[in-house]
Amino acid sequence: MSALHYRIRPADLAGHYFDVTLTIDEPAADGQIVWLPVWIPGSYLIREFARNITGIAAYSGKKPVELRKLDKHRWQAVPVAGPLELEYRVYAFDLSVRGAYLDDTRGFFNGTSVFLAVAGQESQSCDVDIAAPRGEAAKRWRVATTLPAVKVKDGGFGRYRARNYDELIDHPVELGTFDQESFKACGVPHDIVIAGRHRTDFKRLKKDLKKICEAQIRLFGEPAPFDRYLFMTMVTGDGYGGLEHRASTALITSRPDLPLAHETDRKTGYIQYLGLCSHEYFHSWNVKRIKPAAYAPYPLDREAYTRLLWAFEGITSYYDDLMLLRAGILTPQQYLDLLAQTLTGVERTPGRRQQTLEDASLDAWVKYYRQDENSPNALVSYYTKGALAALCLDLTIRLRTDGARSLDDVMRALWQRFGRDFDRDGQGVGETEWEAVASDVAGFDLKAFFDQALRSTEDLPVVSLLDAFGVDVQQRPPLGGSDKGGWRGGTISAGISIGARIAADPAGIKLTQVFDGGAARAAGLAAGDVLVAFDGLRVGAGSFDGVLASYPAGAKVHVHAFRRDELIERTLPLQLAQADTWGLKLREAGAYPLRLSWLDE
Known part of the structure; x- marks a missing residue:
């Protein structure tokens, strides 16, 4: 029997409230403290989940117990002789993968949003009773989770058990009338749950996910680090995102991105969705078990700083599409097209x-997750540039060892040393250990590579x-605002650029971001300005490319714009668009045996 008992019930579907009860059999003699995490692992931002607790009370033997709030996320009960029970209500209306959500169509929660931790007893096992909502609308609701079941009904409502608080919060729960299908990868059961209206071709999805999962399991070596895995997807009109967990992932995707039975090819949106699934699945090894020492364990009451996110998110971002190639989802050229977009x-x-x-x-907490209009000028993504650093590291090792070693070998070594036995040993990767392991596996000193890739702002040696x-x-000018990259034949002439990102606005064209060194910056325009006229003529988003094309490079255009509610006038010096768009293509002539092993042609 566990000494900690949770009960959670969707209590008010229209009001978006979960009711939670926590029973502590042996509370601290000097007054038990309970607390709620301020962030969720995998999403590096202080989110203050305790703000959603709208009411809380304590009891012992059915008698009220004084409960004092200590700070933003901690409460302390006065000493009691017997078990202590806390009852509280959680507001849940965050339609994301990070928090909790509840309405009359669906429920979802991460433990970090709803389960109070018991100070001093975080290592204790705990039971969780997931109760069904009341009312006609929820009679067909079911439960989907990878929490170990103890005694549950056919629909999944009932009792579950976690070995400790860390495990409790690492198994999100989906509630509702979702669709569910299953497959096996390397003998391990995998479930797919899709919530929301959709017409998904499950046959194709299961076939593709099976290939991806087996490719990853075989990369690190069987057996897989879980007995069962769950892909949970919430379908919306235009959503996208994912969050990894030790035996599952919570995903949000756009409805058109899921595969349909009548489609013969894998569309761009579906490939993007499979890449997201691949990314979060790869995290089962890289960050959930091979993890920075700063996360072992997670300090959930404060920020956890590490300089290694490039390795855990960037390398995962490198492998997510590469695994689609190895699984036979992508051709080598299709993979290179995605790499060109990165x-x-x-x-x-x-x-x-x-x-x-x-x-x-290191700055993820204050910069990457808190981006503003100036972020493109001030930061770089450890996802995308991290993926390119991983590419360069992989190719460098392959080249220097004549194909005898690769980044695959580094990842397997990290798994053997840190990941495979993490649940038992809890050893994370030190801030300098990752590079040491890479050099040891490669068989040569990689310090110069890491100094350039990680500790300088020099360009990575991608081209060579x-x-x-x-x-x-190929490095070329963009062919319009929707050009994300890819090889283009023929002569490409540079168009005109104003050095800013734009969006349609009822009054004209809104500048959402203004780039350092661009024409808009030189003209004194700022993010948020709305351009309304070029040389006295009204402009709009639909005609803007044509308007720009009517001017030569170097022309100085008299523009009118609104900054807040004030009309301003500026002179805009038009520039040629930079060759900032990449294309990659397999070279046909010559023999490249190293390419064969890298792209698995």
Whole structure:
């Protein structure tokens, strides 16, 4: 029997409230403290989940017990002789993968949002009773979770058990009338749950996910680190996102991105969704078990700083699409097209000249997760540039060892040393250990590589490395605002650029971000300004590309714009668009044996 007992029930569907009861059999003699995490692992931002607790009370033997709030996320009960019971209500209306959500169609929660931790007893096992909501609307509701079941009904409502608080909060729960299908990968049961209206071709989805999962399990070596895995997807009109857990992932995707039975090809949106699934699944090894020492254990009452996020998110971002290639979902050229889009995204970020990958990792709490209109000028993504650093590291090792070693070997070594026995030993990777392991596995000193890739703002050696693997590189101007990258034949002339990102506005064109060194910045325009006229003529988003094309480079245009409610006039010096768009193509002539092993042609 567990000494801690939770009960959670969807109590008010229309009001979006969960009711939770926590019973502590042996509370602290000097007055038990309980607390709620301020962030959720995998999403590096202080989110203050305790703000959603709208009412809380304590009892012992059915008698009220004084409960004093200590700070933003902690409460303390006065000493009691017997068991202590806390009852509280949680507001749940966060339609994301990070919090909790409840309405009359669906429920979802992460433990970090709803389960109070018992100070001093975080290592104790705990039982969780998940109760069904009342009312006609919820009679067909079911439960989907990877929490170990103790005694549950056919629909999944009933009792579950976690070994400790860390495990309790690492198994999100989906409630509702979702659709569910199953498959096996390397003999391990996998479930797919999709909530929301959809017409998904489950046959195709199961076939594709099985290939991806088996490719990843075989990369690290069987057996898989879980007995069962669950893909949970919430379908919306235009959503996208995911969050990893030790035996499951919570995902949000756009309805059109899921595969339909009548479709013969894998559409762009579906490939993006599979890439998201691949990314979160890879985290089962890389960050859930191979993890920074700063996360072992997670200090959930404060920020956890590490300079290694590039390795855990960036390397995962490298492997997510690479695993689609190895699974046979993508052709080598399709993979290179996606890689070109990543290169383009980084190239178009002036902040890559300001922030190193190590600093990007360290500053995730205050910069990456708190982006504003100036973020492209001030920061670089440890996801995208981290993926490119992983690419360069992989190709460097393959090249220097004539194909005898690769980043795969580094990841397997990290798994054997830190990940495989993490549940038993709890050993995280130290801030300097990751690089030491990589050098040891590669068989040569990688310090110079890491100094350039992680601790400088120099360009990565992408071009020279790809050339050695028989991949031609094209750097060209964009062919309009929707051009994300990819190889283009023929002569490409540079168009006109104002050096800003724009969005349609009822009054004209809104500048959402203004880039350092661009024309808009030179003209004194700022993010938030709404352009209404070029040389006295009204402009709109639909005609803007044509308006720009009517001017030569170097032309100075008299523009009118609204800044807040004030009309301003500026002179805009038009510039040629930069060659910031990448294309990659397999070189046909010549033999490239190293390319064969990398792209698995």
